[in-house]
Amino acid sequence: MHNIEKVIQDNMCSGCGLCVKTEKEMCISDSGFLRPLIPINDVLSARSCPGSAVDHHNGEAPYDVLWGPIFSSNVGYATNEEIRNSGSSGGVISALLDFLITSATVDAVIHTGASDQDPIRNKTYISTTPGEILRNAGSRYAPSSPLSVIRSLIGNKKKYAVVGKPCDIAAMRSLTSSDIELKTQFPYLISFMCAGVPSEEGTLRVLKKLGIKDRRTVSLFRYRGDGWPGLTKAITSSNEEHTMTYNESWGTILNRHLQARCKLCADGIGEAADIVCADAWHESENGYPSFEEAEGRSLILSRTSAGANLLNQAIQAKVIATEKFETSKISEIQPYQSNRKKTALARKLAINLTGSITPKYDKKYRLITAASQSNVTDLIKAFAGTFRRKLKKTL
Ligand SMILES: Cc1cc2nc3c(=O)[nH]c(=O)nc-3n(C[C@H](O)[C@H](O)[C@H](O)COP(=O)(O)OP(=O)(O)OC[C@H]3O[C@@H](n4cnc5c(N)ncnc54)[C@H](O)[C@@H]3O)c2cc1C
Ligand code: SF4
Ligand code: SF4
Structure with a gap:
């Protein structure tokens, strides 16, 4: 049996999309996760499928056994209030993407947002304007396949920043690390800490709990954002607004519907990324992270010299504001990871x-x-x- 087929048969596919030519070839399976319809079993898939092997390919930065390769550790936020408020935590990823586009460092960014056809599903967007980047700010706790667009872009002479889950970014790193042309074409790989992808069933259960019987009546769906962490919110076609806290949606529903591959994940912290962000939760009275509403704040780790340089440029340009954060304290704000x-x-x-x-x-x-x-x-x-x-x- 071919490697990729074995990955899928053993339920180790993370749904990254690298083994297909277009996003249409990734479909929601019976178990509610994105899977390739007909996976391509070629040298690119063999080199990079994160269901098969994972390597961060980073010997550059000092290695912390719990937190991976690290050049710098900071907490910070986007100085643009709209980006900070729309972002998942401090809007730092969106601010960096915005900076990469407005400084013409890349031609476009590949990232994930709500599908315009079905707001509870995700779509991969190739964004070229600050407005598009802002529209896709925030976390989508649902299956995504950001690498499903990669094959159609290879060799087109344009440069892209790629945002993905740590497994997506590890696949991109494996793809680009031994190929200078691919490395030039995809110079920035950005990720976020990830506790796992919930199935579509997870989101349907959230809708049920919100009292929405028919998913087709949903015209807008956000998992969080509009504050930190912000509310999970559904708006229906009759303009009714239904909300629940992030703690309730993620902590009591979505985290019970995680993909099998995620339960075995040894890299939820984006070790292969140039820059990885996470929630820089404040501590609650009992010592655990507090999900009380606050001004958005991200943990920001730069892991490569390219990532450290980008971060410094964004700080110099006052696109993000940061302060140093001790690596030894990360476990206090990210105990799960x-x-x-x-x-x-x-x-x-x-x-x-x-x-x-x-x-x-x-x-x-x-x-x-x-x-x-x-x-x-x-x-x-x-x-x-x-x-x-x-x-x-x-x-
Ligand atoms: C599946 C999932 C699991 C997560 N688990 C953790 C966790 O364990 N610990 C933690 O601290 N934080 C977790 N987060 C949230 C994540 O930490 C924040 O997104 C991160 O802090 C970045 O915040 P930001 O405000 O800088 O990003 P933003 O400026 O909001 O940008 C987020 C970027 O991520 C992209 N994105 C959103 N959803 C997806 C998706 N499903 N697949 C691929 N790309 C996506 C968006 O397109 C956007 O470009 C998770 C998010 C997701 C989607
Ligand atoms: S390349 Fe990605 S989508 Fe294809 S089998 Fe591997 S993990 Fe799944
Ligand atoms: S938990 Fe690991 S395998 Fe699952 S989506 Fe996140 S990075 Fe990928």
């Missing part, structure tokens, strides 16, 4: 024991050292939970 890296190896071994394949993470990810920083109880829980779910076919 810290635990995930430490238990990644245990979850992977549990699946391998059942005879199924898991993506091969390059040794640069230092999963054994990360596991050694976990306590034994957490490792056993992660191993046993994953093994049980796999045997029960709930993974």
Whole structure:
């Protein structure tokens, strides 16, 4: 069996879209995730499919075993209030994209927004104006395939910044790292920390909880944004507005519908990106991240010299405002990602024991050292939970 078919059969596809020629060839499957209709099994797929192997290809920056390659660690926000308010956390990714376009550093950016045909589905956009970038600011907790447009762009002499989930960006890094033409064409790879992609069923459950019976009546749907974290909001064709908090939509519904590949992910922190952003949550009284409404703030890690230079230029141009943030404190604002890296190896071994394949993470990810920083109880829980779910076919 070809590699890609095995990835799909073993449910390790992340839906990145690199193995198809157009977005139309990625379809929502019965389980509610984007999957290739007829995957292309060629050298590009073999080199880059993140369901098969993952490598950040970064020997440039000092490596932190929990937080990956890091040149600089900051918290910050977009100085443009509209971008900050529309963005998922501090609007930093959108501000950087805006800067790349207005400074003509790239011709276009490839990113994800609500489909104009169906607001609960995603579409990949190739944006060339600040207005388009602003329209697609914010997190979309639904399947996305940003790499489904890549093959149609290769060789067209234009330059693109690509925004994607860490798995999408690892695939792009593998694609471009050994090919100077591709590296020139896709010079900036930007990501965000990612806890996983919920299926379409997750969003339908949110609509149900909001009291919306027919998805076709939804004319606008936002997962968050318009503040930080902002409300999950649906507006219907009769102009009724339905909302719930981010804590309720993500924390009680969406996070129960995650893709199998995401449950085994050892890189939810975008180790292959030039720059990765995340929520720089403030601490609550009990020491956990607080989801109280506040002015948007992003954690910003630059991971390559290209990323560090871009960040410095954006700071100089006053497009974003930042202050230094100690790497040793990231675990306090991102405890989930810290635990995930430490238990990644245990979850992977549990699946391998059942005879199924898991993506091969390059040794640069230092999963054994990360596991050694976990306590034994957490490792056993992660191993046993994953093994049980796999045997029960709930993974
Ligand atoms: C699936 C998912 C999981 C996440 N998990 C975490 C997490 O574990 N920890 C955490 O701190 N934050 C998580 N986030 C939120 C993410 O941290 C914020 O988007 C990040 O802080 C960047 O905020 P920003 O305001 O700088 O970005 P913005 O300026 O809002 O820009 C966000 C960019 O991401 C793109 N985008 C949005 N949704 C998707 C998608 N589904 N696929 C590909 N690209 C997309 C948009 O097109 C936009 O260009 C997640 C987001 C998503 C979509
Ligand atoms: S992870 Fe991406 S490249 Fe691999 S099979 Fe899925 S869509 Fe294709
Ligand atoms: S959790 Fe990992 S595999 Fe899942 S979408 Fe995020 S980066 Fe990709």
